[in-house]
Amino acid sequence: MGTVLVTGCDSGIGREFATQYADAGYAVVATYRDLANRLDDARMRHRALDVTDFAQFGALAAELAGEPIDILVSNAGIGLDVRKLGDLDFAYVHRMLAVNTVGPLKLVDTFAANLAVGRERRLLIVSSSMGAIGMNLTGGHYGYRASKAGLNAIGRSLALDLFPRGITVVMLHPGWVRTAGGSEDAPITAAESVGAMRDFVRRLGNHQTGGFYTYAGQPLPW
Numbered sequence: 001m002g003t004v005l006v007t008g009c010d011s012g013i014g015r016e017f018a019t020q021y022a023d024a025g026y027a028v029v030a031t032y033r034d035l036a037n038r039l040d041d042a043r044m045r046h047r048a049l050d051v052t053d054f055a056q057f058g059a060l061a062a063e064l065a066g067e068p069i070d071i072l073v074s075n076a077g078i079g080l081d082v083r084k085l086g087d088l089d090f091a092y093v094h095r096m097l098a099v100n101t102v103g104p105l106k107l108v109d110t111f112a113a114n115l116a117v118g119r120e121r122r123l124l125i126v127s128s129s130m131g132a133i134g135m136n137l138t139g140g141h142y143g144y145r146a147s148k149a150g151l152n153a154i155g156r157s158l159a160l161d162l163f164p165r166g167i168t169v170v171m172l173h174p175g176w177v178r179t180a181g182g183s184e185d186a187p188i189t190a191a192e193s194v195g196a197m198r199d200f201v202r203r204l205g206n207h208q209t210g211g212f213y214t215y216a217g218q219p220l221p222w
């Protein structure tokens with residue numbers, strides 16, 4: 001088995017990705033916004049990685065230099081902005097773009113060389129159907145929608161740019177998931193969502209690179 005690196009393992013879907021991949025026998029590098037939230041799991045390496053902190057990227061890149069990463073999971077994200085037009089929290093809008101859009105680009109820019117020497121060479125970008133402009137029938141959530149639409153644009157370019165290096169890139173909507181980000185009313189658990197995403201990624205063909213899919217592998221409109 002190879003190595004998986006996951007961002008945002010402090011809670012929710014990221015934590016579940018780390019646990020399920022460790023259960024499947026992968027060497028997991030679990031990264032956290034705050035290392036105090038680390039999983040109590042001796043099978044994994046636990047590292048600090050706030051995806052807005054470029055110095056932390058540098059430190060982790062130095063540690064992992066030359067080491068293959070088979071599956072890179074860009075999961076860290078911050079949730080919905082609920083304030084309405086006329087009462088927007090622009091500091092939070094900027095923060096969403098920093099965490100949800102720029103952070104994943106920095107992640108891939110930092111670890112593309114590690115992915116390229118991996119065996120599986122899969123990049124999973126946890127996006128959201130809220131970023132699908134064609135599916136937006138309810139408005140609002142300016143920052144979150146823009147951050148995920150921008151993330152999808154980045155993912156598509158990454159797929160094209162990394163194709164010659166054999167890296168397959170997918171943007172995934174995890175479903176509406178019962179996490180801090182998703183709410184207690186959500187219909188599926190993080191275990192179900194991550195289990196389905198892992199199944200999809202296992203079946204993934206290189207021809208599917210650059211696509212935007214549900215957690216079950218159904219294509220989504222942009």
Ligand SMILES: NC(=O)c1ccc[n+]([C@@H]2O[C@H](COP(=O)([O-])OP(=O)(O)OC[C@H]3O[C@@H](n4cnc5c(N)ncnc54)[C@H](OP(=O)(O)O)[C@@H]3O)[C@@H](O)[C@H]2O)c1
Binds near residue numbers: 037
């Ligand atoms: N749950 C859903 O229904 C749903 C739907 C669509 C998309 N998503 C996406 O799924 C991903 C995971 O969300 P979730 O549902 O598992 O919610 P979550 O429990 O809030 O998880 C998000 C994780 O990202 C971490 N994070 C926040 N800022 C970070 C930073 N600057 N650097 C590194 N990590 C950071 C959070 O850590 P702290 O909590 O410690 O800040 C948290 O562990 C997100 O990208 C989200 O947009 C979720």
